Amino acid sequence: MPHNQISALATAKWTFSTRRVDRSHIAGMDTDFAAARAGDLILAQVESIGQHNRVQLVSGRPSNIFPGDIIVLACGARYAPDQFEGWAEIDPSGCDLLAGGGCMGRMVSRNERIKPATRLLPMGRLLDGAGRPMNLDSYTLPPTMRGGEIPVIFVLGTAMNSGKTTATAQLALGLRRAGYNVAALKGTGTGAFGDYNEYSDTGAHWVADFTDAGMVTTYREPMDRVKSGLELLLGHAEEQGCQIVVMEIADGLFQRETGALVADPWLRGRMSGMVFACGDAVAAAGGVAELARHGIRPDALTGILSCSPMAAAEAVAATGVPVLRKNDLADPAEANAFALRAFSNARAAA
Amino acid sequence: MPRRFFSKFVTDHRVASVSGTLCAKVIRPSVVSHLPALMVLHGISRNADELVELFEPEAERSGRRIVVPDFCASSWTHFQRPSRSARPDQALLALLSYLAILDPVFAGPVDLFGHSGGAQLAHRFAMLYPNKVGRLNLAAAGWYCLPDTSMAYPYGLGTDDSAEAELWARRHDLALPIYLGLAVRVFVGTGDTDRDASLRQTPDLDRLQGPNRIARAETYVERFRAAALRHGIQPDITLTPLPGVTHDVAHAIAHADLARLVTKSEPELALLATAC
Numbered sequence: 001m002p003h004n005q006i007s008a009l010a011t012a013k014w015t016f017s018t019r020r021v022d023r024s025h026i027a028g029m030d031t032d033f034a035a036a037r038a039g040d041l042i043l044a045q046v047e048s049i050g051q052h053n054r055v056q057l058v059s060g061r062p063s064n065i066f067p068g069d070i071i072v073l074a075c076g077a078r079y080a081p082d083q084f085e086g087w088a089e090i091d092p093s094g095c096d097l098l099a100g101g102g103c104m105g106r107m108v109s110r111n112e113r114i115k116p117a118t119r120l121l122p123m124g125r126l127l128d129g130a131g132r133p134m135n136l137d138s139y140t141l142p143p144t145m146r147g148g149e150i151p152v153i154f155v156l157g158t159a160m161n162s163g164k165t166t167a168t169a170q171l172a173l174g175l176r177r178a179g180y181n182v183a184a185l186k187g188t189g190t191g192a193f194g195d196y197n198e199y200s201d202t203g204a205h206w207v208a209d210f211t212d213a214g215m216v217t218t219y220r221e222p223m224d225r226v227k228s229g230l231e232l233l234l235g236h237a238e239e240q241g242c243q244i245v246v247m248e249i250a251d252g253l254f255q256r257e258t259g260a261l262v263a264d265p266w267l268r269g270r271m272s273g274m275v276f277a278c279g280d281a282v283a284a285a286g287g288v289a290e291l292a293r294h295g296i297r298p299d300a301l302t303g304i305l306s307c308s309p310m311a312a313a314e315a316v317a318a319t320g321v322p323v324l325r326k327n328d329l330a331d332p333a334e335a336n337a338f339a340l341r342a343f344s345n346a347r348a349a350a
Numbered sequence: 351m352p353r354r355f356f357s358k359f360v361t362d363h364r365v366a367s368v369s370g371t372l373c374a375k376v377i378r379p380s381v382v383s384h385l386p387a388l389m390v391l392h393g394i395s396r397n398a399d400e401l402v403e404l405f406e407p408e409a410e411r412s413g414r415r416i417v418v419p420d421f422c423a424s425s426w427t428h429f430q431r432p433s434r435s436a437r438p439d440q441a442l443l444a445l446l447s448y449l450a451i452l453d454p455v456f457a458g459p460v461d462l463f464g465h466s467g468g469a470q471l472a473h474r475f476a477m478l479y480p481n482k483v484g485r486l487n488l489a490a491a492g493w494y495c496l497p498d499t500s501m502a503y504p505y506g507l508g509t510d511d512s513a514e515a516e517l518w519a520r521r522h523d524l525a526l527p528i529y530l531g532l533a534v535r536v537f538v539g540t541g542d543t544d545r546d547a548s549l550r551q552t553p554d555l556d557r558l559q560g561p562n563r564i565a566r567a568e569t570y571v572e573r574f575r576a577a578a579l580r581h582g583i584q585p586d587i588t589l590t591p592l593p594g595v596t597h598d599v600a601h602a603i604a605h606a607d608l609a610r611l612v613t614k615s616e617p618e619l620a621l622l623a624t625a626c
Contacts, residue, residue, distance in 0.1 A: 177368075177440065179447055179458065179482060322520065332443050333432065333478045333521045340481065340524045 008123065012043060013063055013071045015102025016056040017191035017216045020139035028131070029124030031092065036125055038088035039136040039216055040075045042104060044095075044120040051083065051115040052100045056193045062100070070123070074136055076103040076216035078190055079255060082160055085109040088220070090122050101192030103216050137214035140232065147235030149350070150183075151342035152245045152270050156262070156298075157277035158287050159252040163303025163326075164277045165195045168248040170326040171275065173202040174335025180244050181205040183237035187230050188218040188257050189250030206240040208233050218250075223260050234270070244339055253290050262294050269349065271296070272342035275329070276321075277303030281314035288319040299341065300324045359409075360402060367444035369437035370426065374419040374445055375402045378453075383413025385615055386484040387455045389442070390418045393466030393599065394430075394548060404603045408613040415455055416613075419445060430467040431474045431495075431504055434514060439475050446482065463487040463612040465599040466548075470494070473534075474504075478521065480528035487612040489537040490563050490597055492549050494570040497526060497577040501558055530578040533616065534587040538567040539595025539602060548597075563597065 009026065018041060029043060036042070046069040054062040055071055065071065078086040078098035086098040089106040096107040096117035107117045126134040153171065157164040172184040184199035186209035199207045210218050213229030230247070237245050251258050261267050276291065276298035278284045284301050291298060301323045305311050312323035328334045363374045375398065390405055392398045398420035409416045421429035421438060428436040449456035461484040464472030469491035476483040477495060499508035503515040507522050522529075542563045545551060549563065559566040571589045578585035592606035602608040614622065 177443055177447075178479065179443060179450075332440055336479055336481070337521050337524045340528065344524070 008070045009043060009072075011070060013055060013065070013069060014058045015071060015073050015100075016058055016060070016193045016196075017074045017076075017102035017136070017211055018072050019058045020136070020212065021134065022139065025128045025134060026126050027129040028127040030127055030133075031122075031124055033090035033092045033122055033125065036075045036088070036090040036133070037135070038074075038076050038221065039214065041126040041134045041136070042073055042075055042090060043070065043123045043126060044073060044104060045070050045123055047094060047119040047121045050097075050118040052097050052118045054100055055097070056101045060193055060197060065118070071102075071120075072126070073097075073102040073104045073120075074191075074216035076105055076190070077219040078103055078105065078107075078217060079219040079251060080160060080190065081251075082111055083114055084111070084117060086117075090125075092122060094119050094121055096120065099190045099192060099217075101190060101216075103190055135214075136211065136216055140214035141208070141212050141236050144232065144235035144239055146238040147231050149346070150234055150238045150242060150245055151272035151339075151346040152234065152247055153273035153275065153338060153342055154187075154267070154271055155246060155248045155275045155277065156258065156291075157252060157303060158279060158283045160250070162252070162277045162279050162283075163306075164248050164250070165198055166326050167275050167277050167302045167329060168195075168246050169198045169202050170329035171335060171338065172199060172204045172246045173330045174332055175244060175246065175339060176203045176205070177330070178332035178336040178339065180335075180339060181240075181242045183207070183240065183242040183245045185233050185237065185245055185247040186210065187233065187247045187249050188226060188261070189248075190217040190219065191215075195248065205242050206237055208236065212236075218257050221257070223257065223264065226257055226261070227264070227266055230270075244342060253287060262291065262296065268295060272345040272349070273338055274298045275300050275302055275324075277301075277305075278315075279304040281305065281311050281318055284315035284321075284323075285318040288321060297321070299338065302326070302329060360406070363445070363448065365441070365445045365448045367441045369440040372419055372426075372441040372445055373422065374417050375399075376449065377402060377406050377409040377416040377418070379409045379413050379415070381413055382415060382455075385412060385414045386458075387415040387417065387453075387460045388613060389446075389460050389462050390416055391462065391464035391468030391472050392418070392421070393464070393468045395466075396421060396423060397599070400600060404600060405609050405613070408609045411610075412613040412615075414613055415453060417445070417449060417456070417460075430470040432478065432518075433504070438471055439478055442471075442475055443479070443482075458482045459484040461485045461487065461612070463489070464491070465489040465602075466492060466597065476532060477529050478525060480525050480532055483532060485533045485535065485616070487535045487537070488567075489599065489602065489608060490539060490542050491566070491570070492563060493555055493559055493566055496559070496570065496573045497530060498573055500573070501554065505555060505559070526577075527581050527583065530574065530581055530583045530585065532586070534574065535612070535619075536567050536571055536587065536589045537592055537602070537608060537611070538564050538589070539592045539597065539606070540564070541594060541596040544597060564591075
């Protein structure tokens, strides 16, 4: 590795998605970007500022970025209808900052209400001592045989920004207030510290996301790998002494991996409870109907919908499913009812 | 002369919760036993300090750690039941979580004892969080939340037109079978027959739960048994009359051994029953 590039690494901003990487393993770099795959660690320079003017650092704080800044990110895809769709491809002439948590690739579509992506100049792909590309999948939580027992309350929704993260955090808070050791997990999506920190702030006993299972994003990952990641997180939740898990599944029911999970018997087998977040009564009715197609009925509706008493009443009338506000989810009496139902369902499944 | 509860075995605590701040005293015996911790809930006389003194000898005898919350009037106008205006249940949960950091025995389940308004809170807490409760000891509650739908909440688990009744009934629904599986010991003085201002009186309550605390305790025990059997659960509930006792917890402890009865373990109680 040329001397100037070693110096560049020393001053680089390491993004949140790289938080598990052991930097002492870095032995060199190459520029074989055509061979890059999702999770490979890329050293890049900020070329021009677009949609993202900040990146999320490993330390858990955001950092403004400026042209010329050097950052370490992971190559990855992005699914974000409110922002970008992007693929895990590195163009040597320049690529896109797809997510501030540290995901770079090639933007293939953009929501017209947002700016073009911040542009990055790839400098090199990090290599370990054996000359192998360093990839997030080398820095996962260790394998565990556990995870089959712990009850899981899944949080799904109609789309991004429907209220899933708030629901996950508030239910975790309610369960913690009710005296449980609770794990708050993000099962799918794109690595970012916003959700992670929101979960942590509730005092959840253990917090993790798919990055801890070696993925910068679950978008376009094989379903077996996504499920293995979920199992790994559940296993560690159990090992950490958690009694119950609240797990957010990103994006909407029609998103590629979420849709596949909902249709997969694995999800029904692991589900001890479910909260569905949505924005209005029609979305609630549609979501409940779509879930019913797969034999799933949510225990509660929540999200933006719950802010409006009129919308909530319409949703209850249309679906028969109770609507809970975020304060309800954080109420230990409500959360304990969720927990008791989850334990009962988990016992029945066993 | 310093009062006994300032001795080295009684410690003061203050715990904040989303519902308000709750003070409590914890009695830690010189030799602790394996028995669950006991939470002692005062009634509307708010005599937490007196209960500390009355229970301290029993803590020492049984080896139980005993926590006595103090719902002071300035912060807790209402504390007998969770409602829109007060959430004493949240304060009790916060207290237990805090104490569990200091002593794992408070992680539960803990036994509960409540007298009068404290008995109301005790059984309502147990209905919401039966998984946190070991044995439930209720003395001289003024009225009960019956574990069936014969009356609308808060008198039972039925619903009326109110959203609050529906909300609470739903929250209780899943916990009910666990609640009905608890060991419940109900006590009431044989002289506790006054229909004074401290006894809630409505035509429906008088008709469906009885005219006084004795009748209401009998109704509760009967309804609890019936509800348990309907759920396929063998009920473990007893009603113990306290001879010559009126609506006075100090008198019940001094003359009917109430503190001893609620701190004894189940095998000790069984032996006592056999001896009688």
